[in-house]
Amino acid sequence: MRAVIYARYSSKNQDKKSIKDQVILCQIEAEKQNDEIVAVFFDEAKSGLSDDREAYQQMLNFVKKNNIKKIYTYHTSRISRDTAEIKLRVRELKYIYGVNIIFVSQGISTEQENIELLLSANGIADEQYVESIRKNTWRGLYGRLQQGKAVFAPKFGYKLKDGELYVDEKEAEIVKEIFSLYISGKGFKEIAKILNQRGILSPRGSKWSLTAVREIIINEIYKGVIVWNKYQYRKIPGFPKRKKIPNPPEQWIRIERPDLQIVSKEIWEEANRKRLERQKQDNTKNRVGYTTLLGGFIKCQCGSNLIKHSKVSFKCRQALVGACDITASFREDMLNALVIHAIKQHLIENRQLFKEELEHQLKVLYSKQKTKSDIEKEIESLNRKLQSFLEIFEENPSKTIAKKIQEYEEQISLLELELKSFKEIEGVEIDDEVIDILLEQIDNVLSMDVSQAREIIKNLLEEVRIEKDKIEGFYWIEYSFKNPFRTYNRKINMVAGEGFEPSTSGL
Structure with missing residues (x-):
């Protein structure tokens, strides 16, 4: 059977030979089981308390994509030192992907019926080990503090x-x-x-x-x-x-x-x-949320927000403390006009696309949130998983696997009944006046209460970003639109504090 090996050591102070020793022991065990090792993955100086390990994640992806049925590793702590975490990982690999993990030094594998109990027992020992290290580290740091030594990076000064x-x-x-x-x-x-x-x-x-x-x-x-x-x-x-x-x-x-x-x-x-x-x-000022239409939507190229700088203008927050090169102020009425115009153009240019997408959404809604294709794909996916469990059951019959097989069979039966009774909803059509309603709302946002206007804007606008042009005094304003049903970007050129200019080729 095709298999992989995973090895790890935790600290930079540990010997790198530890990896080699773990791999050799795993290879010896694989040979006893007549398994073919097709790949070896290892992480150096990576803690077992984190899943964020490059080789570990590569190993998981490789196993899932290449139909690997066995993972050899030296000890349960190589996968994780957290009992809950290792159980989650074992269950996913065993029950969903049909992968068996062999823990060589402990002589246990996930094929054993009492594996949950064994993992708990070993997990407690691993967690106690981690806790003892944590306490010893804490005592060591406290001792350094008492001796006048530093236990953190020096602060300014x-x-x-x-x-x-x-x-x-x-x-x-x-x-x-x-x-x-x-x-x-x-x-x-x-x-x-x-x-x-x-x-x-x-x-x-x-x-x-x-x-x-x-x-x-x-x-x-x-x-x-x-x-x-x-x-x-x-x-x-x-x-x-x-x-x-x-x-x-x-x-x-x-x-x-x-x-x-x-x-x-x-x-x-x-x-x-x-x-x-x-x-x-x-x-005590009781400020609730934003008091301007575009507050929080406008970003500078440095990544900071543009904030209300005066009664009539916005400015980059970082520029206010001299930490950004875009020091210009942008008139609020100009930005409001630009954004409202851009949203309207977005709605008009994509009118037919929005109409078709909305019809599709309604169709899905009336067919119980599923299309016929969705149900067929779900049945296909469950059948693949069922087949995997049947193969595992042939090699290693167990009550747990049998129960899982039964669950999959029941789910497939229910979906097949749903498929037989499925009625395709044809001819769902809407009047594109829904876009007219949105356009009308956009026309009126400036006369609305700010909180009400922002609710309309936030359903259509993702972000407005200001970028400096090569020509002094000119800036690009880039829009990222949300749905109704599709995200798309647009850029135009403007002059800060004055208004905006049409896009010019080459700018």
Whole structure:
């Protein structure tokens, strides 16, 4: 029988020979079973807590596409160290694709009737192993903290030397200025703009954003207190990567580090008192959703939103802090007119397509959400799966497989009855006035309540993107339309703050 091998080791500190040893042991077992190994897959320095492993995913795709019936691996932990995750994977491979997994070192395979119990028993051991590593790692990091060593990348204002944090005097002066500006009444956005105008690089080595400024203000390290253990990372079954989970405040660990203090505790407290006051004032404005027709739909070529900059214009959010080259303002009435015109053209040009698509949708609706072809395809798919299980049952009869075969047979019988009683809905036709209704709504959006108008727009418009042209002062405006029933893009040329020009060849 054709088979594959999967091997893995977790840490960069482990010996790469581990892969070779796992493969050799799997090959020996495959030879005993007279199986032919047609491919070997392995991941290096990849955790068993994540499904996001390149070779592992390649192996799964290869097995499914090439009708492979066996996977050899050294241990259950090579597939996953999470019991729920490995059971999900085993069930999918065994019951849907008819693939048997042999765990060589443990002498078990998914063909055994008590495999669920065996997986649970081995899974508990794997999970306890992972938990012990997590606790040992936590204790090790905590010990480093107690010794004054760093357990995280240095924040802005600090440098790392021989595993220890120390204050970077040059950056510390910038931190002090940020706190001073904030206390004097400047907002995050204004401070970011000031720093960018002076060419000062952010903690990431790029331009400052209001978020980067905010992180400086709220981090307690600047008053000489390291706060640790605010989060933990856990593998959640069904998710490819570990999730960041907040720990309750009583589990946070605070370590006083006066040597790392850049601003006084009084200054830090004053800045954060003002931050909470401003936050409270913003919340009392009771702003619900967007107050403009196109807020949230318009993007700059840098990826940031265009936001209302004045009573009459929009501007790139990043440009407001000097972090984007598109510094022009775009009149709101101009953008509204452009978008409304483009949506109307989209509806008119695709009128017949929308009509035909809507007729198809109605036809599907009246035939119980399925076409005859849909039912036939479903029966064909179930028959393939049934045949696969019948082949497995011939080699390895079991109650579980027999039950699955019965389920498939019952589903196929029901679908065949549905197919016999199926009545094709012919002649479903609609008047294309549905497009006229949409056009009429679009004509009236500017006179509607903003929330009502946005509901109409959001069903038709995906995104509006502004891009700078090679010619100074000219910009491209690109539209991505949603349904009614089809997505399509269009681009036109415009002049910021003035209006728009027709598309010009070569621009």
